[in-house]
Amino acid sequence: MDAVAIRRQTFAMSRRLIIPNRFAVIAFASGVGLLACSLANALTRAGEAPTPWLYWLGILLIATPILYRLTSEEASPGERLALVCLLGLSLYGVKLVRDAPIFTFADEFLHGYNSNQVSHYHHLFHSNPILETSRYYPGLEGATSALRTMTGMSAYTAGAVVIGAARLTAMSAMFVLFWRVSGSDRIAGIGTAIFTGNFNFLFWSAQFSYQSMAFPLLLLIMLAVVEMDWAARAARGAWQALAALAITAVVITHHITSYAVAVVLVALSLLTARARRAANPWRLAVLAVVLTTLWLVVVASSTVGYITPTVTNAIDSTLHTASGEAPTRGLFQGGTASATIEQAPTLARAVSLLAVLLLAAGLPFGLRTVWRRYRKQPIAVLFGIAAIGFFGALALRLTPAAWESGNRASEFLFIGLAFVLGCVGLERWRPRGREWLGRALAGAALTIILVGGAIAGWPWDSQLAHAVKAHSEEGPTISSPPLAMAEWAKKQDSESNYGALTATSRMLLDPGDQKVYSDFEANLVEVIPATKIVPFQKALLHEAHIRFVVIDRRAVAGDGIRGFFFSEGDAATSGWLPRSAVTKFEKVPGATRIYDSGSIVIYSIEPERKNETLRR
Amino acid sequence: MRGHRDLRLILALTVVCAIGSLITPLGAVRVIFAVPLALVLPGYAIVAAAFGTRLPAWPERIPLTLGISLATAALTSLVLNYLPGGIHGFSWALLLVLIVLFACRSAARRRGRLRGRHQPPSLRSLKPTPVAAATTIATVAMVVAALILAQVTFDNDHAAGFTQLWIAPPKPTDVSIRVGVTSEQQGTRAYRLVIDVEGQAEPVVENFELEPSQTRLVKVGSGGAPPPAGVEAKLYLRGHPGKVYRRVSTQLR
Numbered sequence: 010m011d012a013v014a015i016r017r018q019t020f021a022m023s024r025r026l027i028i029p030n031r032f033a034v035i036a037f038a039s040g041v042g043l044l045a046c047s048l049a050n051a052l053t054r055a056g057e058a059p060t061p062w063l064y065w066l067g068i069l070l071i072a073t074p075i076l077y078r079l080t081s082e083e084a085s086p087g088e089r090l091a092l093v094c095l096l097g098l099s100l101y102g103v104k105l106v107r108d109a110p111i112f113t114f115a116d117e118f119l120h121g122y123n124s125n126q127v128s129h130y131h132h133l134f135h136s137n138p139i140l141e142t143s144r145y146y147p148g149l150e151g152a153t154s155a156l157r158t159m160t161g162m163s164a165y166t167a168g169a170v171v172i173g174a175a176r177l178t179a180m181s182a183m184f185v186l187f188w189r190v191s192g193s194d195r196i197a198g199i200g201t202a203i204f205t206g207n208f209n210f211l212f213w214s215a216q217f218s219y220q221s222m223a224f225p226l227l228l229l230i231m232l233a234v235v236e237m238d239w240a241a242r243a244a245r246g247a248w249q250a251l252a253a254l255a256i257t258a259v260v261i262t263h264h265i266t267s268y269a270v271a272v273v274l275v276a277l278s279l280l281t282a283r284a285r286r287a288a289n290p291w292r293l294a295v296l297a298v299v300l301t302t303l304w305l306v307v308v309a310s311s312t313v314g315y316i317t318p319t320v321t322n323a324i325d326s327t328l329h330t331a332s333g334e335a336p337t338r339g340l341f342q343g344g345t346a347s348a349t350i351e352q353a354p355t356l357a358r359a360v361s362l363l364a365v366l367l368l369a370a371g372l373p374f375g376l377r378t379v380w381r382r383y384r385k386q387p388i389a390v391l392f393g394i395a396a397i398g399f400f401g402a403l404a405l406r407l408t409p410a411a412w413e414s415g416n417r418a419s420e421f422l423f424i425g426l427a428f429v430l431g432c433v434g435l436e437r438w439r440p441r442g443r444e445w446l447g448r449a450l451a452g453a454a455l456t457i458i459l460v461g462g463a464i465a466g467w468p469w470d471s472q473l474a475h476a477v478k479a480h481s482e483e484g485p486t487i488s489s490p491p492l493a494m495a496e497w498a499k500k501q502d503s504e505s506n507y508g509a510l511t512a513t514s515r516m517l518l519d520p521g522d523q524k525v526y527s528d529f530e531a532n533l534v535e536v537i538p539a540t541k542i543v544p545f546q547k548a549l550l551h552e553a554h555i556r557f558v559v560i561d562r563r564a565v566a567g568d569g570i571r572g573f574f575f576s577e578g579d580a581a582t583s584g585w586l587p588r589s590a591v592t593k594f595e596k597v598p599g600a601t602r603i604y605d606s607g608s609i610v611i612y613s614i615e616p617e618r619k620n621e622t623l624r625r
Numbered sequence: 626m627r628g629h630r631d632l633r634l635i636l637a638l639t640v641v642c643a644i645g646s647l648i649t650p651l652g653a654v655r656v657i658f659a660v661p662l663a664l665v666l667p668g669y670a671i672v673a674a675a676f677g678t679r680l681p682a683w684p685e686r687i688p689l690t691l692g693i694s695l696a697t698a699a700l701t702s703l704v705l706n707y708l709p710g711g712i713h714g715f716s717w718a719l720l721l722v723l724i725v726l727f728a729c730r731s732a733a734r735r736r737g738r739l740r741g742r743h744q745p746p747s748l749r750s751l752k753p754t755p756v757a758a759a760t761t762i763a764t765v766a767m768v769v770a771a772l773i774l775a776q777v778t779f780d781n782d783h784a785a786g787f788t789q790l791w792i793a794p795p796k797p798t799d800v801s802i803r804v805g806v807t808s809e810q811q812g813t814r815a816y817r818l819v820i821d822v823e824g825q826a827e828p829v830v831e832n833f834e835l836e837p838s839q840t841r842l843v844k845v846g847s848g849g850a851p852p853p854a855g856v857e858a859k860l861y862l863r864g865h866p867g868k869v870y871r872r873v874s875t876q877l878r
Binding site (some may be wrong): 030032033034036037039040041043044046047048050051054055056086090094102105106107108110127130131132133134147148150151152154156157158159160161162170171174175177178181182184185188205206222225226228229232236243244247251253254255257258259261262286324474476478479480483484485486487488489490494497501503505521557567575576577578579580586599601602603604605606607608613 | 688700713778781786788
């Protein structure tokens with residue numbers, strides 16, 4: 010039977026829908042797992058220290074039945090599609106039950122603020138003081154505004170619905186894409202399940218951020234390109250038109266994903282030309298390159314200044330680390346290295362490293378299958394190249410300034426790796442006729458990959474969220490220090506600019522709804538922790554028109570993962586900024602201390618008069 | 626659109642959802658109308674228009690419907706941005722209805738030209754068994770319980786409480802300032818607030834207790850002192866009268 014006949018047969022099978030009873034039981038296990046994760050988060054918010062097993066048991070309850078079923082031979086394509094969608098949505102649920110329910114992921118505050126600006130001014134492209142580039146990519150906030158303006162939903166709730174729809178798009182598009190390429194719904198199901206083991210899947214890619222919406226559209230574009238190859242001539246135009254629509258949406262939604270779309274389409278065009286296949290997506294490639302370049306040049310030129318330092322720093326850092334001039338970055342740090350932060354236990358590290366070993370071990374077997382069966386398909390070749398490239402991106406995680414670039418790239422490359430590993434065929438292994446053994450090993454390997462990816466992708470001590478709000482001993486609700494400060498700032502209704510470090514600045518944006526600068530703007534990252542302030546630093550604050558400087562003394566002030574929550578009553582304050590970091594502003598003429606909550610102090614700095622500037 | 630049951634159904638649903646999302650008083654109920662209107666119906670209609678009679682199989686239509694709806698929502702917001710009035714609930718609903726209407730008309734024409742009739746897929750095979758129905762209800766209950774649990778604010782005796790002392794940033798026209806003390810402590814605390822105004826012989830002294838989340842507000846004027854007059858507020862915990870607990874200051878102009 011040739012490949013086309015197999016595909017026709019498998020797509021005809023799609024008319025057999027899911028097996029209700031078995032699927033219902035698996036979905037029930039996912040529901041119980043989600044409840045266990047929610048309970049673990051609730052206990053943490055209540056100040057208890059639940060055993061981490063409760064949370065991980067929840068993850069296992071969600072994943073294991075689905076993964077084991079996906080390895081079976083008799084599941085129908087419809088059931089497999091339903092299973093991967095259930096897996097994607099349940100794991101998205103794990104992120105939702107971790108939320109406060111307000112935004113608690115650093116990027117979410119930025120996009121929440123943008124969304125609030127759209128709702129307030131009824132127009133896009135309003136300034137974002139912390140991430141100016143984000144205003145020029147308003148696709149996510151624009152789509153969210155449909156729900157917000159029609160229902161009055163908050164940015165958090167509307168965002169959760171939009172990202173949920175995007176997650177469902179990603180899982181279903183990836184399944185059909187892999188099914189189309191491989192002709193096997195079993196490979197498609199396993200490949201899509203493997204994708205959930207990428208480091209960012211559980212939390213980072215589930216946050217209300219522009220990549221979370223653009224990435225599923227990339228998968229849809231790839232699906233359309235593959236369908237163009239297989240579809241009847243009359244349907245090719247339809248796939249091409251829908252792909253063009255999706256490309257345009259990606260271009261206005263996220264810069265990095267739009268570059269990825271352009272790269273993928275150009276690569277596919279070249280590979281298709283080499284393979285001399287009929288449906289070459291070169292028109293889509295040209296469209297993607299032209300639109301991305303036009304948007305970058307005409308609308309979002311500041312993106313160049315935003316991305317260039319990240320890329321050059323990553324290259325420099327990689328070269329320094331490779332030459333031995335700089336140390337390697339420790340693993341399992343989640344971007345922050347601090348002695349006060351609880352490190353992942355040995356077992357968790359072992360699972361995470363085992364997951365990477367399994368990925369590496371499966372690669373040659375998967376590549377062999379791809380080469381034997383699918384090498385005539387340009388996209389399968391691209392998947393193979395991406396799978397190898399993933400391990401290059403993995404090496405970047407050992408370099409301090411390049412780990413974030415490697416982390417971003419790894420998610421795109423993981424699409425290829427997931428397909429290649431889906432082709433390994435461990436589930437078909439039957440030693441001495443024992444069918445269950447191969448399936449059990451495959452199910453176990455998939456579970457380790459998923460859990461290991463979740464451990465590697467997010468700090469161990471932050472898998473469960475702490476409280477940003479709590480009932481006090483006497484009943485009324487109290488807020489964490491940065492949240493209380495943001496709520497206070499919102500009530501003051503001042504139009505002046507704030508300057509703050511990561512945690513407080515994010516909360517001043519949303520829910521504080523203040524214009525706030527952060528980190529490298531006006532060199533705040535050095536000005537705030539310093540014990541002395543020198544004239545040029547004062548000039549920087551004045552130039553940025555920063556009226557209120559927020560000094561957060563807590564050790565987690567610069568931490569975009571841990572800085573938003575209550576600390577425990579008996580928590581050590583040894584890592585706090587010294588008192589002189591606060592009192593240095595007493596010596597600045599015209600500076601007054603207008604807010605003091607112990608850990609957070611705000612100074613108001615009078616606008617500099619013209620004659621003072623001239624004198625200096 | 627005669628003979629195209631699915632398109633008529635989509636169009637009718639779109640109109641119902643648009644009206645429902647605009648006129649329903651309860652926000653939570655409006656969500657039931659707004660989510661399909663924004664995230665499902667435009668995608669279905671555009672896909673139907675693009676393919677005519679050659680609609681892809683349903684596994685492909687799931688990502689297409691959702692993904693194209695998302696893409697349409699993103700691009701439609703860009704269109705609304707440049708229309709008079711900008712981005713509002715009414716303009717969103719109207720434009721989405723127009724998009725679905727034109728897409729459905731286009732789909733019906735293409736199907737008509739190709740002399741094809743599309744029947745919506747039968748959902749009979751999805752009819753659940755009693756066991757599956759009971760398990761599904763239990764699953765929905767679990768998910769709802771998990772989401773509700775995630776919304777709940779709990780007692781947390783371990784959370785480190787604190788007290789805010791603040792001065793509202795004075796505006797140029799202000800002749801008085803507001804000094805506030807807000808308790809975010811776990812329990813009731815007794816405070817002594819001392820406010821010194823430059824040029825005034827006696828400080829303003831207030832003794833009070835605050836329950837958690839309560840705020841005490843004190844207004845202070847210059848009392849005839851020539852501006853700018855310095856104001857300094859010191860907060861003491863009742864049990865530690867000699868140790869300044871919080872301190873803020875400003876200039877009264």
